[in-house]
Amino acid sequence: MTDFWLATGLLLLVAMSFLLIPILRGRSGQAPVDRTALNVALYQERVAELSAQRDEGMLSAGQLDLGQAEAARELLTDTDGADVAQPKHASKALPLLAALLVPLLGLGLYLALGASDKVELTREFAQPPRSMAEMTERLERAVVAQPDSAEGLYFLGRTYMAQNRPAEAAHLFERAARLAGRQPDLLGQWAQALYFAQNKQWSAPIQALTDEALAANPNEATSLGLLGIAAFEGQRYAEAVGYWQRLLAQLPATDASRQALQSGIDRARERQAATPAQAAAGLTVRVALSAELTGKVLPSDSVFVFARALNGPAAPLAVKRLSVADLPAEVQLSDADAMMPQLKLSNFPEVQLQARVSRAGVPTRGEWIGRGQPLSSATTEAQHLTIDSPDP
Structure with missing residues (x-):
């Protein structure tokens, strides 16, 4: 200077x-x-x-x-x-x-x-940092000097992740995503930071971010790696292998992370082999309509009975479709009713049963709903579910 x-x-x-x-x-x-x-x-x-x-x-x-x-x-x-x-x-x-x-x-x-502070930062970045703390301090000053730089926010977020500061990193990735137009790689980094900030607890916002990232880019690396980690932590080893294999297939042969990723795949396969085979999950659900709703629904209105993972993706694991004219009715929910092959009832230890009346025939939106208490996906006793509340 x-x-x-x-x-x-x-x-x-x-x-x-x-x-x-x-x-x-x-x-x-x-x-x-x-x-x-x-x-x-x-x-x-x-x-x-x-x-x-x-x-x-x-x-x-x-x-x-x-x-x-x-x-x-x-x-x-x-x-x-x-x-x-x-x-x-x-x-x-x-x-x-x-x-x-x-x-x-x-x-x-x-x-x-003028921009004397930016001139000084440019001179500093031309020299290699002497420590991680010095690099972090430079990046923090760069973000203050240029708060609308998505690139600066991204690199500072990556640095915070390396320092085990995921909550701060998630905030920076969110800002970068707003500035850069929700690029898939930024969404993946944001989801990963949220996952570790929440002590490795999966949530609907994380699922939404990974879904959006993979919809825009099916090979988005961070999202695939994160989904594999979440599946491994949830003892869904087959899913973990699937996500990690998709990630491994797109890495260059000389990529240093291939070995670590292959080791993770091998561990997941070993644990899958060592886990006793679980019988195909099946839940018996008896669905009824409350007396108060008898005059408020039509016999032709659709009724969707489904099970959701208590800690997992928001998408239903198993679904059956009826009509109001069929109620009361008893249905069986099992892996055969899965909406997606990777989301099976048997892969999630705890679920919640729900039943929804939808005049438009849309499973995700309706007029009335009934919810059950959390229960094990291996429960053999018949469950009773009454549709009795407005669907928010």
Whole structure:
């Protein structure tokens, strides 16, 4: 930064010299001239000359008077406008003052509106950091200097993740996603930060972020890795293997992370093999409509009976469709009713049963709903579910 200020000072001196040198030259080379005094002296010399000619007898008294009158008239003519003021010290002081104030004003405006902090950051980033703490401090200052830089927010978020500060990283990734237009890689980083900030507890916002990221880019690496981690932590080893294999397939052969990822796949397969095979989950659900709703629904209205994971994705694990005319009814929910192959009832230890009346025939939106208490997906006793509440 010292070099910058030295160069700035030299430029200011050069600029001042262009203004000061002409002023100083003009002051030293200009001799003051008093035109009035000169004209008066010439007049007096002319009058003396006429008087001498009269004394010598060359002029008469009348000719002397005419000569003196002519000399006086010439004096008046020559001195006409001679009272115009010559430049004074104040008029020369004004350019000198301007020569000093203009550079100072420019310097003041630069300090107030310029980018000296960004110049300093650029110089610092040109040098390798001596520690992680120094790199973090640089990135934090860069984010303060350029709060609308998605790139700066992204790199600071990655640094916070490396320092086990996921909650702060999640906030930065959220800001970066808003600025950059919700790019898939930013959504994946945001979801991962939220997952670790919530102590590895899966939630609907995390699921929504990974769904959005993979919808835009099915090979988004962070989302695939995160879904594999969540499946492994939830002892859904087959799912973990599936996500990690998709991630492994897109990594270059020379990527250093391939070995670690393959080790994770191998561990998931070992644990899957060591886990006793679980019998296909099946839940018996008896669904009824409350008496208060009898006159508020139509026999043709659709009824969706489904099971959701208590801690997992928001998508239903198993669904059956009926109509109001079929109620009361008893249905079986099992892996055969899964909406997606990777989301099976048997893969989630705890679920919640729900039943929804939807006049439009949409399983995710309706008029009335009934909810059961959390229960094990391996429960064999029949469950009773009553549709009795408005669907928010």
